[in-house]
Amino acid sequence: MKPVVGATPRVVKSEQEWRQQLNPDEFAVLRQAGTERPFTGEYTDTKTTGVYECRACGAELFRSDTKFESHCGWPSFYDPADSDAVLLREDRAMGMKRIEVLCGSCHSHLGHVFEGEGYPTPTDQRYCINSISLKLVPQS
Numbered sequence: 001m002k003p004v005v006g007a008t009p010r011v012v013k014s015e016q017e018w019r020q021q022l023n024p025d026e027f028a029v030l031r032q033a034g035t036e037r038p039f040t041g042e043y044t045d046t047k048t049t050g051v052y053e054c055r056a057c058g059a060e061l062f063r064s065d066t067k068f069e070s071h072c073g074w075p076s077f078y079d080p081a082d083s084d085a086v087l088l089r090e091d092r093a094m095g096m097k098r099i100e101v102l103c104g105s106c107h108s109h110l111g112h113v114f115e116g117e118g119y120p121t122p123t124d125q126r127y128c129i130n131s132i133s134l135k136l137v138p139q140s
Helices: 015-021 024-030
Strands: 050-054 060-063 086-091 098-103 109-115 125-129 134-138
Touching (some): 024 109, 060 125, 086 109
Antiparallel strands (some): 050 060, 050 134, 086 098, 098 109, 109 125
């Protein structure tokens, strides 16, 4: 995975260590910036109250109260849990300009963020996140 310029991850592991920790599908998305197929992810339609953590390192990324139904095929959030929870960087793969969302702690790929799509959210942003990048910890 290409390093993030000007940022050092708090969680650092070798590629081999990541491969041992993650299953092949998780590794493909989190460490190789892959994308799961739409409408197949575990959390696409989940309404459980709780915290969404990075599946790779356990850092808190999003809270269920910022999750909304975008009907795009992936879980959508309008705001990260904390200003340092995620990193954003330009992504010009696939012949278009997008903004990639990475875990602020381990720099794993999470998905992309889009703005100005007209969703009735406080931020007018849609963090389109792969379910496989997340782990939901239900509120007890």
